[in-house]
Amino acid sequence: DGGITQSPKYLFRKEGQNVTLSCEQNLNHDAMYWYRQDPGQGLRLIYYSQIVNDFQKGDIAEGYSVSREKKESFPLTVTSAQKNPTAFYLCATNNGGADTQYFGPGTRLTVL
Amino acid sequence: QKEVEQDPGPLSVPEGAIVSLNCTYSNSAFQYFMWYRQYSRKGPELLMYTYSSGNKEDGRFTAQVDKSSKYISLFIRDSQPSDSATYLCAIPTGTYKYIFGTGTRLKVLA
Numbered sequence: 742d743g744g745i746t747q748s749p750k751y752l753f754r755k756e757g758q759n760v761t762l763s764c765e766q767n768l769n770h771d772a773m774y775w776y777r778q779d780p781g782q783g784l785r786l787i788y789y790s791q792i793v794n795d796f797q798k799g800d801i802a803e804g805y806s807v808s809r810e811k812k813e814s815f816p817l818t819v820t821s822a823q824k825n826p827t828a829f830y831l832c833a834t835n836n837g838g839a840d841t842q843y844f845g846p847g848t849r850l851t852v853l
Numbered sequence: 854q855k856e857v858e859q860d861p862g863p864l865s866v867p868e869g870a871i872v873s874l875n876c877t878y879s880n881s882a883f884q885y886f887m888w889y890r891q892y893s894r895k896g897p898e899l900l901m902y903t904y905s906s907g908n909k910e911d912g913r914f915t916a917q918v919d920k921s922s923k924y925i926s927l928f929i930r931d932s933q934p935s936d937s938a939t940y941l942c943a944i945p946t947g948t949y950k951y952i953f954g955t956g957t958r959l960k961v962l963a
Contacts, residue, residue: 783859786951789949791949839885839945844889
C-alpha cells in the first residue's frame with residue numbers, strides 16, 4: 742500500500758520542549774517537504790530535501806530542524822525556539838520541479 | 854503584491870449549484886497550475902493539474918487558465934455535499950518550491 746504516513750496524528754507539547762514529527766514515504770520519491778498550515782495563511786514551506794543527506798531552508802525555517810538520513814524518512818523537530826508552534830504540519834513528496842506534490846495526512850501540534 | 858491570491862470564503866451554495874473558485878497570480882512565467890481539495894483535518898489531495906492556458910475537464914470538475922489575465926478557475930458542476938472542503942490553488946515555481954493560495958472554504962448545503 743503506497744503512500745505517505747505521518748505520526749502522531751495529534752501531539753501536545755509543553756512550552757520549552759522539543760518534539761519530533763515523523764514523515765515516512767514508500768513512493769520512492771526523491772524530494773520531501775514540510776509545510777505548516779495556519780488558518781487564513783495557506784501552506785508555508787519550512788524545509789525541503791531534494792536528496793538524501795541534503796536539505797534546504799524554506800520560508801519559515803526558524804525554530805525547526807530536519808534530517809534526511811534515508812530516502813524514505815524526513816523527520817521534523819520543532820524546537821523550543823519556535824515561538825508559535827501550534828499548527829497543522831503537513832509532509833509532502835514528489836520527484837522534484839513541477840511534479841505533483843503528494844501530501845500526508847498531517848500532524849496537529851498543540852502547545853499547552 | 855502576493856504571488857498568488859485566493860478569496861478565503863467561506864462560500865455556501867445549495868446542492869446542485871455550479872461553483873466557481875478562483876485565484877490570481879502575479880508572475881507571467883508560471884506554466885503549471887494545480888487545484889487541491891482538502892477535507893477538514895486531512896492532507897490536501899490533487900484534484901486537477903493543468904499546463905499553460907485553456908480548459909481541462911474531469912467529470913464534474915473543470916479547470917481553466919487565462920494566462921493573459923493571470924487568472925485560474927475551478928468550476929464544479931452539480932455540486933454535492935461531499936464537495937464541502939477547502940480548495941487550494943497551487944503553482945510550482947520551476948524550482949522545488951510551490952506557492953499555494955490561502956484556500957477557499959466551500960460548503961454545499963443539502
